Amino acid sequence: xxxxxxxRQGNWIIVLSFIMAIMLTALPLPEWAVNWRPSWVAIVLIxxxxxxxxxxxxLVAWFLGLLLDVxxxxxxxxxxxxxxxxxxxxxxxxxxxxxxPLLQQAVLIGFYLLFYELIMLWVAGYLGxxxxxxxxxxxxxxxxLLWPWLFIILRDLRRKYNIS
Amino acid sequence: xxxxxxxxxxxxxxxxILSIILMVVxxxxxxxxxxxxxxxxxxxxxxxxxxxxxxxxxxxxLTLVTHNTLLKENDRLKQDHLLLSSKLQRYxxxxxxxxxxxxxxxxxxxxxxxxxxxxxxxxxxxxxxxxIVINKGQREGAYDGQPIVDASGxxxxxxxxxxxxxxxxxxxxxxxxxxxxxxRNGLRAIAVGMGQNDKLLLEHLPNNADIRVGDLVISSxxxxxxxxxxxxxxxxxxxxxxxxxxxKVMIKPSxxxxxxxxxxxxxxxxxxxxxxxxxxxxAIQ
Numbered sequence: 001x002x003x004x005x006x007x008r009q010g011n012w013i014i015v016l017s018f019i020m021a022i023m024l025t026a027l028p029l030p031e032w033a034v035n036w037r038p039s040w041v042a043i044v045l046i047x048x049x050x051x052x053x054x055x056x057x058x059l060v061a062w063f064l065g066l067l068l069d070v071x072x073x074x075x076x077x078x079x080x081x082x083x084x085x086x087x088x089x090x091x092x093x094x095x096x097x098x099x100x101p102l103l104q105q106a107v108l109i110g111f112y113l114l115f116y117e118l119i120m121l122w123v124a125g126y127l128g129x130x131x132x133x134x135x136x137x138x139x140x141x142x143x144x145l146l147w148p149w150l151f152i153i154l155r156d157l158r159r160k161y162n163i164s
Numbered sequence: 165x166x167x168x169x170x171x172x173x174x175x176x177x178x179x180x181i182l183s184i185i186l187m188v189v190x191x192x193x194x195x196x197x198x199x200x201x202x203x204x205x206x207x208x209x210x211x212x213x214x215x216x217x218x219x220x221x222x223x224x225x226l227t228l229v230t231h232n233t234l235l236k237e238n239d240r241l242k243q244d245h246l247l248l249s250s251k252l253q254r255y256x257x258x259x260x261x262x263x264x265x266x267x268x269x270x271x272x273x274x275x276x277x278x279x280x281x282x283x284x285x286x287x288x289x290x291x292x293x294x295x296i297v298i299n300k301g302q303r304e305g306a307y308d309g310q311p312i313v314d315a316s317g318x319x320x321x322x323x324x325x326x327x328x329x330x331x332x333x334x335x336x337x338x339x340x341x342x343x344x345x346x347x348r349n350g351l352r353a354i355a356v357g358m359g360q361n362d363k364l365l366l367e368h369l370p371n372n373a374d375i376r377v378g379d380l381v382i383s384s385x386x387x388x389x390x391x392x393x394x395x396x397x398x399x400x401x402x403x404x405x406x407x408x409x410x411x412k413v414m415i416k417p418s419x420x421x422x423x424x425x426x427x428x429x430x431x432x433x434x435x436x437x438x439x440x441x442x443x444x445x446x447a448i449q
Contacts, residue, residue: 019210022207022210023210023213023214026210026211026214026286027214028214028218028286028287031361031422057172057175058172058175058176058179059175059179061179062179062182062183065183066203067203067206067207070200070203070204070206070207071207071211073295073323073324073331075187075190075191076186076187076190076196076199076200077182077183077184077185077186077187077190078183078187080179080182080183080186081180081183081184081187084176084179084180084183085180088172088176091172092172123187127191128339129293129338129339131292131359133292136292
């Protein structure tokens with residue numbers, strides 16, 4: 001049984017990491033790099049769902065998705081649906097994922113993100129806003145490459161502030 | 165917020181259904197403007213902070229300009245000003261004459277030229293869509309569908325208004341269409357975005373339409389959303405294939421869509437809410 005004091009410890013670090021992720025999503029990039037931008041919010045969400053599934057779950061994912069929808073002015077609920085799915089997958093497989101080596105984690109997360117983008121594309125396509133550009137799928141790839149580094153940074157933060 | 169309560173499976177189903185309901189309601193009715201603008205007040209500070217370093221570098225480069233450059237720039241601006249004021253004199257005469265003639269013809273034509281300068285704070289995050297965020301919102305009287313122009317032509321219109329910021333869809337977005345006419349002969353057409361920065365497509369012009377490369381295309385004001393007579397672009401390329409019913413006409417937008425940092429918000433009609441209602445009414449019919 002965890003006391004309330006202990007379970008709240010480090011909430012601000014989690015919130016701060018999400019704020020950073022949303023800011024990185026809004027960071028201006030040169031034209032050619034825009035489609036290669038990693039899905040920051042999604043991978044940070046996957047990390048926290050994996051590390052502290054009792055605290056960061058579907059509700060958090062859904063709310064973050066709404067914020068992304070407003071930021072990217074997509075139809076309300078589009079990113080919310082995608083992130084909810086990602087959180088659900090991660091929460092159902094976090095024990096296995098923790099045991100995997102970093103590279104294997106990265107590949108699995110690449111697949112999760114491909115699925116997330118597929119959902120986004122379905123919704124966008126249904127609303128007549130789809131794209132056929134192959135670079136649309138690149139965020140999954142760049143996020144996959146980025147995962148090991150992000151994992152190590154967030155793990156060190158988590159250990160330093162004793163979040164569990 | 166971070167407490168665990170019911171089973172994740174149940175919560176998952178609930179939130180998936182909630183998302184789908186949200187999407188359907190937002191897409192079909194648009195009753196969710198309140199939620200969106202409330203959430204945008206949360207997102208706006210983040211976007212503002214992201215923008216700070218860029219503004220800081222601009223400010224630094226501005227303060228470090230030499231005295232000499234400033235003098236030169238001042239000189240150039242004075243010349244520009246003189247040139248523009250002389251042009252404006254001619255324009256004012258023409259405008260009064262035009263108004264008088266229209267009064268004779270009893271046609272209703274009013275120019276309401278209230279404008280406001282807004283600054284760009286973010287650009288669209290996905291490259292196949294063309295949208296920008298500007299730093300003026302409800303507080304300044306922005307409204308859905310408000311035209312946005314820059315110094316050289318029409319840029320787009322507002323799609324979402326937040327308390328302090330608004331999202332603008334550019335004319336090059338694949339989902340945007342703009343009623344236009346060719347300045348030389350008044351030929352009407354629709355200019356559709358293609359998701360590329362420097363191209364618009366003129367739709368449904370027959371092969372034998374009277375158009376030439378270099379013709380100026382201006383907004384026609386039909387649809388009562390955009391003001392009439394603002395430049396949209398110049399015809400860059402016409403390909404007429406005998407086998408196809410329509411000519412493929414490309415225009416190059418005159419607005420500097422990927423360069424402007426300051427844009428102008430225009431209030432073309434005196435009572436915009438009425439226009440909006442009118443348009444909504446038309447859409448329902």
